[in-house]
Each structure stands twice: as C-alpha cells, then as structure tokens.
Amino acid sequence: MLTNYYTEHEPQSTFVADQGGDVVGYVTGCLDTKRFLSTMKWRIVPVVLVKALLRGTLWHPQTVRLLRANLGLWLKGGHRTGPALDDYPAHLHVNVRQGFRGQRLGQRLVEAFCKRVRAADVRGVHAGVSAENTPAHHFFEQLGFAELQREARFRKPDGSDDILYTIIYGKRLADGSGEHFT
Numbered sequence: 561m562l563t564n565y566y567t568e569h570e571p572q573s574t575f576v577a578d579q580g581g582d583v584v585g586y587v588t589g590c591l592d593t594k595r596f597l598s599t600m601k602w603r604i605v606p607v608v609l610v611k612a613l614l615r616g617t618l619w620h621p622q623t624v625r626l627l628r629a630n631l632g633l634w635l636k637g638g639h640r641t642g643p644a645l646d647d648y649p650a651h652l653h654v655n656v657r658q659g660f661r662g663q664r665l666g667q668r669l670v671e672a673f674c675k676r677v678r679a680a681d682v683r684g685v686h687a688g689v690s691a692e693n694t695p696a697h698h699f700f701e702q703l704g705f706a707e708l709q710r711e712a713r714f715r716k717p718d719g720s721d722d723i724l725y726t727i728i729y730g731k732r733l734a735d736g737s738g739e740h741f742t
C-alpha cells in the first residue's frame with residue numbers, strides 16, 4: 561500500500577543507486593502530492609482494504625490495535641492539508657542501505673530527484689523525517705532543506721499512548737514561471 565503509487569503510477573520519479581546489479585539505495589516520490597493523495601484514497605487504499613477483508617488480515621488483532629491507536633491522527637492528514645502542499649507540492653523518501661551510507665549516495669539520489677522536480681517547474685519538495693532521526697535531519701539541512709513544521713504522526717499501538725513526531729522538511733526549487741532556485 562505504501563509503495564504502490566510510486567512504482568505503478570509514477571515510476572519516472574524513482575531513482576536507484578546500483579552497485580554491481582544490486583540496489584543499494586533509492587529515492588522515490590511524486591511531483592504532485594495532491595494527485596498522490598487522491599489516487600491513494602480512490603484507487604489504492606480501497607483495493608488494499610478489499611484484499612485485507614478477503615484474506616482476513618483486517619481483523620488481525622495487531623491491525624485492529626494499530627488502527628485504533630492511529631486512525632484519528634491519520635484522518636486529520638497533518639501537513640498534507642497545510643502549507644507544505646502549496647509551496648512544496650512534490651515529496652520524497654530516500655533510503656541508503658547500511659554499509660553504503662556516508663558515500664554521498666543519498667545526496668546524489670536527492671539531487672537527481674530535485675533535478676526532475678525543477679525540470680517540471682514544480683515549486684518545491686518536502687520530506688517527513690521522524691523527530692528522533694537526527695542523522696537524517698543533518699542530511700536534509702546539508703542539502704538546503706529547512707524545517708517547515710512538526711506534527712504528531714504515529715501513536716505506538718502498545719497502549720503506552722506515546723506519540724512519535726515527524727518533522728517536515730522543505731526546499732523551494734522553482735517559482736512556477738520557469739525560474740529555478742539552486
């Protein structure tokens with residue numbers, strides 16, 4: 561459910577780092593998060609729900625606990641209803657395999673993605689990073705991203721009521737009239 565949009569609906573926005581035929585890193589995302597959200601809502605999530613119903617996984621105790629803890633948070637939509645969508649319509653996820661980090665692969669992947677965003681004259685890009693993930697904060701700040709906002713993203717389904725926060729980072733890339741930022 562989490563990757564279907566990227567692989568099936570907008571594969572042009574995914575780039576991989578390849579080492580001897582092995583994928584050791586990727587950046588995936590989309591140019592238009594509103595289109596992503598609408599496709600998720602009307603095409604992807606309903607299919608997943610039907611499959612989960614047919615397979616009986618929807619009523620698995622772990623799924624029920626997860627949904628009970630988080631449905632309220634997720635329905636609010638967080639940054640996906642706020643300024644991040646207007647000025648930073650694209651979004652990305654980046655991941656480099658352990659053992660291959662610190663070699664500028666993440667930087668090159670994000671730069672490849674940003675090049676595509678600029679070429680499409682999309683105003684900017686955002687990315688959500690868990691508040692505890694300080695290496696990724698340094699990474700995005702080093703690449704010229706700035707913190708836009710913090711939001712509650714996930715409540716642990718262990719009954720503790722602990723909430724995990726996400727920081728939304730954004731970077732402006734174009735002004736929508738063909739003018740690009742570095």
Ligand SMILES: CC(C)(COP(=O)(O)OP(=O)(O)OC[C@H]1O[C@@H](n2cnc3c(N)ncnc32)[C@H](O)[C@@H]1OP(=O)(O)O)[C@@H](O)C(=O)NCCC(=O)NCCS
Pocket residue numbers: 652653654655656657660661662663664665666667668687688689690693694695696698699700702
């Ligand atoms: C975040 C991540 C993608 C960085 O990839 P990477 O290939 O290791 O990063 P790079 O080598 O391109 O680093 C570029 C710059 O980011 C900063 N940076 C990267 N990793 C860092 C770390 N662990 N601590 C501090 N700064 C870091 C550095 O400033 C670095 O530049 P420098 O080497 O000149 O100092 C990688 O650590 C990862 O996959 N983490 C797990 C997934 C994740 O957290 N994704 C982000 C949320 S979408």
